[in-house]
Amino acid sequence: MEHNQPITEKIKADNAKVFALLSHYLNQAPDFINKEEMEEILQGGVSYEYAFGALLAAAFGMDIVDNADDKDLFNRYFNHMIHKLEAEEYSGNPYYSHIQIPAVKIGNSELKYEQYKPFEGFVCNDIVRTEEGRQIPQIGFFDTEFKFPAMLENGRIWMTITPNEIETMKEPVDQAFGNVLTYGMGLGYYAYMVSEKENVASVTIVESNEHVIDLFREYVLPQFKHADKIRIIRADAFEYAQEHMGKGQYDFVFTDLWHDVSDGMGMYLRMKEYENRSPGTVFTYWIEKSILCYL
Template sequence: MHNEQHSIDERITADNYKIFAYVSRYLNDAPDLIQKEEIEEIVQLGVTEEYAFAVILASAFGLDIVDNEEDKQLFNDYFEPMIHKLDTQQYRNNPYYQNITFPSVMHGSSELKVESYEPYEGFVCNDIIRTNNGRQIPQIGFFDIAFQYPAVLEHDRIWMTVTPNEIETMKEPIEQAFGNVLTYGLGLGYYAYMVSEKENVDRVTIVEMNEDVISLFKTHILPQFQHAHKITIVQADAFEYAEQEMAKGRYDVVFADIWHDVSDGLDMYLKMKTYEKLSPSTIYTYWIEQSILCYL
């Protein structure tokens, strides 16, 4: 029985690696692989756009989900719970999107501009889901029409965005915020904006190292905040600030968002966790923690 369970666990681990390799290659190399015409052709057979998207993606990965039982099982276990057609209006109704506008401007090496997801372009849309039996399922979303979102580029590389992924993965940390809040990492100020709108939040301190990002935010975004008076920005290294300030116990809630994704976030997450003991009464929250934990 023990050997049988071990064998199942090993197979699930292997499947996880396989899916992550497929999805990573797809998102990095060809996120616009799937075209509207292909989707429409398959939908005519009476299936949803999500299912059509999954079938095309599986085919692009070289899977035979008709005649190969192993590939068919992989498809059923991962692809259907992985793919999500999203509603543009749901995100357009978000208060941040409703109330903040974004000019195209440069500050030093940082550029603020509007980027776009094209119809049927795939992107990460939420934290990885971990099932009870250990499967780790990435969450991939798409829209059926173009969707614009704000971004900061560093040397022409997208560095900070406010996309459906940020909105979904920050829901819980935003809900948990109250009193005197500290956030490591400014980005485009989405977290700061959303928590400053809460009546039970008195102050929001933002620790950000990048001078250009701070300048962009202060000049073009912060003046649009209804509760800008709650916001304080400190230019500092997050870890140095934690070392010097957390023992003073001034913050009710801390939110850390200083990594780009899981690949560069794991070490920083573990390092930031070590500072929790300096302020035991503070609630600590971390961006994409659920996904990071899948790698531990």
């Protein structure tokens, strides 16, 4: 959907304020809200989402009862960005159901399970942009512990398969067809999901990290039902795009090279420059909607 309506300075300020507050919360204390506080508020008959949002607003120093500006910000953002997720909805995902991740490490790369605590907040989908230009982050939580596969690089979580990855890859998975190329391997979630599709003939993965490839080949790929569709190329994504992508062998390209929006904008713009070399190819990018909010 096109958004051509000019964004007012007030909306820009509101967007910036919400993003700043959430950035601090998610980076410093995502498990700030606990079960006891939630249960106390829920006794008033409100929804889980309202209770979570009210606690978060209070932690930010907002008065959503008597302060008109705070109340307006809460109604315009918090009421649309907080989501209670059901663990069963995600545990039934095909990758979760069929792929088991061992606790192993090769070089600086490590496979393991991480977990969200009950009521721990996390980004759960792309940013939603309203007609008037409000940019509303999507924050989810579970009311129970939720484990998810993760790959760490130098002790830092680099790739996970959480509700956020599942939700933000739904469209690129649904759209994939023919001979698919994906930049970035991670835990192989995208490759697994598209390899399961009857209209996908092959999946080529371009990955530069040798340890990531070794972990995937040894522990993850053997669990793929259609491992015969998978081809792995160790190469720099941009060098491969420059030298090989335009030869017409790919019908669909999905790029997932970044950790989040902050480190993805430059790579996104750089990869977009190669699209005109493959006019018959469909290109998609991980969290593109969120990246576009910052450009």
